[in-house]
Amino acid sequence: MYRERYAWCGNFQDGRCAIRLPGSGYFHVGSDGAPAYEERYRYAGDFKDGHAVVQREDGKHTHIDASGAQAHGRWFYDLGVFHKGHARACDSDGWHHVDMVGEPLYGERFENVEPFYNGQARVEGFDGSLSVIDEMGQTILELRRPSQSRLDRLSGDMVGHWRTQTTHAAVELGVFEALPASAKEIERHTQLRRSFGNRLMRALTELGLVWKDAEDVYHPSDRGSLLMRNHPLSLADAARHWGKESYEAWSGIARSLRTGDSGFERLHGKNFFDWIQDRPADLQAYHSAMSTYARHDYRDLADSVDFTAHDGILDAGGGAGELAFALLRSCPGLKATVMDRPEVIEAARPPTDLERRCRFVAGDLFQEWPVTSDAVILARVIHDWPDHDALRILRRARQAMSKDATIYVIDMVLDDTTGRGGLLDLNMLVMTQGAERTANQFRDILAQAGFDLLDVIETASVSSVIRAKAL
Numbered sequence: 401m402y403r404e405r406y407a408w409c410g411n412f413q414d415g416r417c418a419i420r421l422p423g424s425g426y427f428h429v430g431s432d433g434a435p436a437y438e439e440r441y442r443y444a445g446d447f448k449d450g451h452a453v454v455q456r457e458d459g460k461h462t463h464i465d466a467s468g469a470q471a472h473g474r475w476f477y478d479l480g481v482f483h484k485g486h487a488r489a490c491d492s493d494g495w496h497h498v499d500m501v502g503e504p505l506y507g508e509r510f511e512n513v514e515p516f517y518n519g520q521a522r523v524e525g526f527d528g529s530l531s532v533i534d535e536m537g538q539t540i541l542e543l544r545r546p547s548q549s550r551l552d553r554l555s556g557d558m559v560g561h562w563r564t565q566t567t568h569a570a571v572e573l574g575v576f577e578a579l580p581a582s583a584k585e586i587e588r589h590t591q592l593r594r595s596f597g598n599r600l601m602r603a604l605t606e607l608g609l610v611w612k613d614a615e616d617v618y619h620p621s622d623r624g625s626l627l628m629r630n631h632p633l634s635l636a637d638a639a640r641h642w643g644k645e646s647y648e649a650w651s652g653i654a655r656s657l658r659t660g661d662s663g664f665e666r667l668h669g670k671n672f673f674d675w676i677q678d679r680p681a682d683l684q685a686y687h688s689a690m691s692t693y694a695r696h697d698y699r700d701l702a703d704s705v706d707f708t709a710h711d712g713i714l715d716a717g718g719g720a721g722e723l724a725f726a727l728l729r730s731c732p733g734l735k736a737t738v739m740d741r742p743e744v745i746e747a748a749r750p751p752t753d754l755e756r757r758c759r760f761v762a763g764d765l766f767q768e769w770p771v772t773s774d775a776v777i778l779a780r781v782i783h784d785w786p787d788h789d790a791l792r793i794l795r796r797a798r799q800a801m802s803k804d805a806t807i808y809v810i811d812m813v814l815d816d817t818t819g820r821g822g823l824l825d826l827n828m829l830v831m832t833q834g835a836e837r838t839a840n841q842f843r844d845i846l847a848q849a850g851f852d853l854l855d856v857i858e859t860a861s862v863s864s865v866i867r868a869k870a871l
């Protein structure tokens with residue numbers, strides 16, 4: 401049909417054929433063998449009903465039409481072709497069905513879904529159930545009962561604190577530092593009452609944090625090794641934060657929901673950041689936990705957002721600086737200033753390879769900032785505060801920026817079609833009176849502070865980057 405030769409070609413459907421170039425990169429050609437558009441993808445599927453699924457380099461999928469234009473501009477972890485106006489789609493919460501504009505047909509998510517067939521689809525629930533649903537997501541027929549009953553699942557949720565506290569206790573006792581060891585050795589090492597080593601290790605086995613070999617010696621599982629203090633992504637300090645400060649604050653959740661005040665402040669008489677400033681061990685543990693999450697969540701941030709357009713960035717409320725370090729490592733021409741409370745800055749140091757490009761500055765988010773910048777980052781800062789305080793911070797940021805400068809607010813963005821982020825939102829309420837927000841809420845609050853929201857960029861982590869321009 402044409403002279404070009406490719407590493408691989410698919411089948412012509414709707415006058416388009418998927419092609420792989422030698423090396424890598426997929427696209428579609430027309431029947432004359434000429435590319436149907438300029439874009440190159442990590443993968444491209446066959447056309448059906450005028451659309452094909454393509455996958456970009458970060459692994460996300462969308463639908464394109466025959467000219468290569470995006471059908472709806474929504475990107476999913478996985479996606480099926482359209483069949484009679486509906487497609488299977490998978491987001492961070494699971495599988496569901498979307499319409500031609502990429503909108504979910506219903507709120508529920510599933511372990512797996514089949515395409516709609518004359519108005520009905522077979523779906524498998526996360527609980528192992530198999531059912532037939534209609535296009536509103538309503539169950540028409542149960543095909544297989546859940547492997548776990550509703551009562552079992554609810555009971556499991558109601559005793560979630562058993563998991564939090566067992567993990568916390570094991571970390572506090574130093575169990576993971578004692579491994580590999582028998583239950584008796586653990587008992588001795590962590591000074592447990594006789595025979596209680598067995599009880600603790602049985603529970604940690606149930607949680608999948610350790611496993612026992614044929615000689616009755618316990619080892620950390622892959623997940624459990626993250627609770628060792630010397631692991632580069634150690635969650636040992638996070639276990640302490642969730643098991644202690646957060647746990648206590650959560651006990652007042654119902655009251656916080658009535659009054660809007662934080663359970664933490666009610667218990668301790670002070671806002672979380674003022675309380676922790678005089679407790680060096682707690683402060684160090686909190687920032688060590690934040691740093692692990694930052695190392696994990698921000699490592700690929702520079703793949704999602706182009707920071708190379710800036711000479712320098714100001715990471716306000718930047719904690720121990722992990723986000724700045726990740727960006728400096730990805731963008732060799734960039735410089736960073738990390739601003740935080742004095743007690744945090746006092747303990748923070750850049751790694752030796754970044755010393756010349758990174759500086760730490762003490763400053764208060766609520767007072768005039770000591771530094772100005774044309775690129776300000778507020779990562780997991782705005783969600784710590786209720787609207788009036790978030791607005792005060794954004795106004796201070798605006799004062800530290802010139803017109804047309806860019807602000808990057810990094811936070812989870814709630815989507816009203818799912819419950820995703822609902823528990824984190826309540827956690828922010830009980831800890832600091834804070835809140836997670838929808839894209840529209842960010843747009844409003846940014847506008848009030850003198851910014852125009854440009855876009856919301858999804859990242860590989862739970863957080864998104866809300867990019868806005870100073871007006």
Ligand SMILES: C[S@@+](CC[C@H](N)C(=O)[O-])C[C@H]1O[C@@H](n2cnc3c(N)ncnc32)[C@H](O)[C@@H]1O
Pocket residue numbers: 673690691694716717718719720723739740741744763764765766778779780781784
């Ligand atoms: C949830 S942590 C986020 C840290 C870091 N940006 C990240 O994403 O990992 C919030 C940060 O805000 C800082 N912070 C809180 N109140 C502040 C204030 N008034 N002035 C400056 N920094 C503050 C805290 O010390 C902490 O480092």
